[in-house]
Amino acid sequence: MSECGLKHLDGREYYCAMELTLQIIGGKWKPLIIHHLGQQGTLRFNELRRTMPTITQKMLTQQLRELETDGIVHREVYPQVPPKVEYSLTALGRTVTPVISRLCEWGSMYEAERLAEKQNEAAQHSADKKSAA
Amino acid sequence: MSECGLKHLDGREYYCAMELTLQIIGGKWKPLIIHHLGQQGTLRFNELRRTMPTITQKMLTQQLRELETDGIVHREVYPQVPPKVEYSLTALGRTVTPVISRLCEWGSMYEAERLAEKQNEAAQHSADKKSAA
């Protein structure tokens, strides 16, 4: 599972499978891109962009290219004017989506947990006030 | 699941839970740290360091502090000389490990998949040679 001798794949170096995973889907935007493509199926460039309001054109292009060379994303170009390019997950890419979904769910859980903590603190404070008064 | 209005938590901004997840465990080394702590339970600073041969002290310290403030990692300082500091996952941190393990497993799967592809290509090439000869 985590025996860690130096390994190679496609010019990458890594000590355990986790590092390999990170090199492929560990980019700042990649999990997000995969998540949205997994949910929506197929999206055009600008559709995808709108789902991530703060990403720049450049970053989106770049990250998509990397995902493409790693066999995660499929890029379909329609030779027409104006241009139309559709992005979707490959079969290999679809194998990541369950894990990505888990990450997303964990985020929701974390959010709820943190909010609950805050409310407990607030309740504690008002209780303190009462007992002080 | 992915309705995306701007949200706030602990000074963070995000549009969907996935982004929140990324802000917490999306650091370059964080999933790796969590993975190792999840497997080993409790580790001292340098023990943890040895599991990731290429990380620097500075980065390890920094990432651990961030994980600590986000409630994922617990830091236990033993006031003695030489100093002894042990790191472990909090209850909240332990909720991430299943997902992290999935990521690791996916990496193994990806690795196997890629190697199989290469062998297929190689087999294809030798077949081409034979049919050309």
Added chain:
DNA sequence: CGGCATCCAGTGTGATACTG
């Protein structure tokens, strides 16, 4: 041992402008 402070190079990332 487990840090922290400082300095510094590299590059990741963003803003802007331009193109087929």
Added chain:
DNA sequence: CAGTATCACACTGGATGCCG
């Protein structure tokens, strides 16, 4: 529409040295 090109910069992350 879906990019590419260029510039500028912030920040990451590495090396080193010092401290409790």
